[in-house]
Amino acid sequence: MTDEKTKYVPHHVMVVDTNRCVGCWTCAVGCKEINNEPLGFWWNRILTTAPNQSTTAAPPASENIDVPRGVFPDLELAYLPVACQHCNDAPCVKVCPVQATYRRDDGAVLIDYERCIGCRYCMAACPYGVRIFNWGDAEYAPGGIVGYGKNYYDDGRLVFTPERPKGVVEKCTFCVERIDVGEEPFCVEVCPIGARVFGDLNDADSEVSQLINEGGAVQLHPELGTDPNVYYVPVRKRVVRES
């Protein structure tokens, strides 16, 4: 750890370019791998949508993924990968009665597995539906622990453990164990099309700053005021005008 004087706290953000995302689920599977997520758990998932559609719009064409909207031949399809948005003003942090969910100075929202009492208030409060509860004894795919595989403590608090305790809530950690040693989150690293970018918003020259400041990247549900640290570059469609 660095000492007080040299301690620089970055502002970690992630940008997902929905123009590039092809809905291949590599980031979701990668996330599951690195974090040894139990069966039935997906910290990160890829929602099927139409370009730039509001998340609370009318019910979808189908409850299955990869079904385009519209009537042939006017079909539209786009993808929206959603994991924890790491909100700066996070409802989950506000409601957690025991401060088990907390926000780090760099923007990552983490859960202390040793403190959570399993009340699931945070799940009721999160507008993005990204939290997952350990209902029973976790079941894992055969073949043993995969991924990071160790406990990770943030300031003495257990924020990652490969084998989950029963009765606590978990979600995307922004891959703290990786970003704290200067690596990228695993989903960013594995995305085959480079649709995901991670970086420091304090640094005006960083790619994320440019995508947000000039590339028009936006937050999900900005109207809720949760101020997420995950941004999405909207799909750009070319509109041909008559005159």
Next chain:
Amino acid sequence: MAINTVSLPDAAEGKVAKSVGVQIWYALLALIGVIGFAAWIYELDHGLAATGMRDVVSWGMYIFTFAFFIGLSAGGLIMASSAEVFGIKALKPLARLGVLSAASCVAVAALMIIPDLGQPTRILNLVRHPNWSSPLLWDVLIITVYFIFSVVDLSVLQVHAVEPTRLRRTMRLLAYIGLPTAVLLHSVTAWIFGLQISRTWWNTSLMAPLFVVSAILSGTALVTLLALAAERWGHFNLPNDTREWLRKFVAMALLIDLFFVACDYITIFWGNVPADRSALNLVLPGGPYSWLFWGEWLVGGLVPLAFLMVPRLRRVSGSLGIATFLVLIGVYAFRIELVIVGFVNPLTQFPPGNALGTYNATASSFQLVGKYTPSLVEYAITLGLCALFAAIFTTGYRRLHLADGKMIRDPLGSASLTRDEGPPTSDDNSVRDTTLATKP
């Protein structure tokens, strides 16, 4: 003991039958309680996977029953305190009954939270690491305060009932504290839901007033039912003017309650915001949860209203009991509707929705529109806690001698008086009174 001043029908052989009846009652409650406890042990072992809750609908029967009991409790105390604060004489005979019901309900409500926790052994974290911005923490705090308060209030009322000259001022003071505390209790519980921006179904400033009204409604209905039961089995004397008051009080509360719910529906309906509408559509006739709508508006709304207000139906024997029982069903339906529809309505309408948190080889790990069916474990634990409520209440009722003539100064006198002067609605009560009078 002074019990004898009222309990005329208790001839020697009647008393024996009575105590056998009480023992059977306790045995039944104990059985339900033990089954519930066993279910809880099972749940501790298997985790909350033993329940029907999963990641989309992540709160279920424990929480809506908790909210229901909190309401019952707040209502009991509001009624008991109003008797004192607003000087409603007719409600005074119910003061101790109301506070006893309030204390037992809040105790059971607090216990209802325990089986809902994933890590119940860490519950002291609430004290060790409190987060003051969490409505849940405030709720725990107010529940604790409220429980202690209602026990103190009950003891003071008890002393006062035995010796009417003592603690008069304290009793009044407590009533003045009790009223706002009870209102606050239910408001804070409402804010657990009402403050959440995530779910439009909950996020309305009407939530706290609605909860308070439904608390007054259901709490009064419960106290009425308990008083009627006590009259039937426990020699409680429910004067006719008290009955009349309860009738009007419940009818009024029911009308206000339905009005508030209607305001919410109309706001959503007219605004037609997709996320709000999709929630309302789940409830309205034709939606998958319309049984809750009918439970709330018909079974727990129009029908009891008719029994309370239509003169001809009012005269039906037991109309008050029927109406209050139906009202309880309606308020319970409202609690279910509030909690479950809030979760079922998708946060985002994009497939595949949310991961479920459990694995099933034959079904998807995702769910878009939430589904929830309570498991047997949930039913068993909830029923067990209801049995606990009944046991606490019965014991309190007997131990505190609530049927004791001292509470109503001149029990027989007032009974015969109300019989003579009361309206013809006095149904089975007058029958009982007659038998009382004809006994030597």
